Amino acid sequence: MITLHHCPQTRSMRTLWLLHELDVPFQLRSYPFDRTLRTPEFLSLSPAGRVPALEIDGERMFETGAITEYLCERYSPERLGRMPGSPNRMSWLVWLHFSETLSQHTAALTQQHIALREDHMRSPIVMKLEAARVRKCYDAIEARLSTPVENRDYLLTSGFSAVDISVGQAVYMARHFATLKDHPATAEWYERITERESFKASLPKGDGIYAQDFYAPWPLE
Known part of the structure; x- marks a missing residue:
């Protein structure tokens, strides 16, 4: 079990x-x-x-x-994974671990906006810097999804895989601090993967970390 x-x-x-x-x-x-x-x-x-x-x-x-x-x-070595010898193995590994790059910046923003409860503990500079780093990560995803090749519905040309789950969940968290409005291919991909029943089943049933959908940079401008 x-x-x-x-x-x-x-x-x-x-x-x-x-x-x-x-x-x-x-x-x-x-x-x-x-x-x-x-x-x-x-x-x-x-x-x-x-x-x-x-x-x-x-x-x-x-x-x-x-x-x-x-x-x-x-x-699921073939459907969700890409095993050694697979043409997409290298890309699968890259995008699997890229999800942590995005998550680290989101974790810093979560600390600034949520974990540090007193205003004097927070840093507007850190908030803006980390939000900019999130958007740079979006740029990388956008470039990948905008590459003019066949079957570009997912991060790998061979179809949906665990890297769409890993990066998609990182984007789910990051969207609380940086929108996808300037990343149309990423927004379409995100909408596509979050229509899956497996994603919906992973959503919180009650309270989670984020009490609101979006946290604007602080202090408000």
Whole structure:
């Protein structure tokens, strides 16, 4: 049995989305995004006190990229994964790990806008800098999706894969701080992948980290 340890609207959402797409049995344990993740019990699952953590066959995994690679190799090596020898293997790995680049900038913005509750703790410079870095990541996705080749509905020309899940979930979080209005190909791709039932099943059922859809740079101009 697989058990996913998860906080809504965090990186673990991409593992939840992937598990729904794989259509394999699993149990879900959800946690609030607070000091619960620092308890000795949770640290035995994920030593840095972060989600996701995955229990599978008596073993424990953490880090979304590693979890994605393992689950794809085991359950969907051709449809969602791209195994060694596949023409798209290199691109699959690049975009899988690119999702963390985007997520790091979003994490910094989440800290500035949400985790730092007092205005004097926040930095308008950091907010603007990180939002600009998010938009640069959007530029990279836009360039990929705008390349004039056949079958450019997804990040790989061979079709939908786990990298659309990983990058798509990173965009889901990033859109709270930077819109896609100047990235039309990315917006179309995002709309396409988020129509999937597996994405809808991964959305929070109650409260998540983000209390509003968009957080404007602070202070408001």
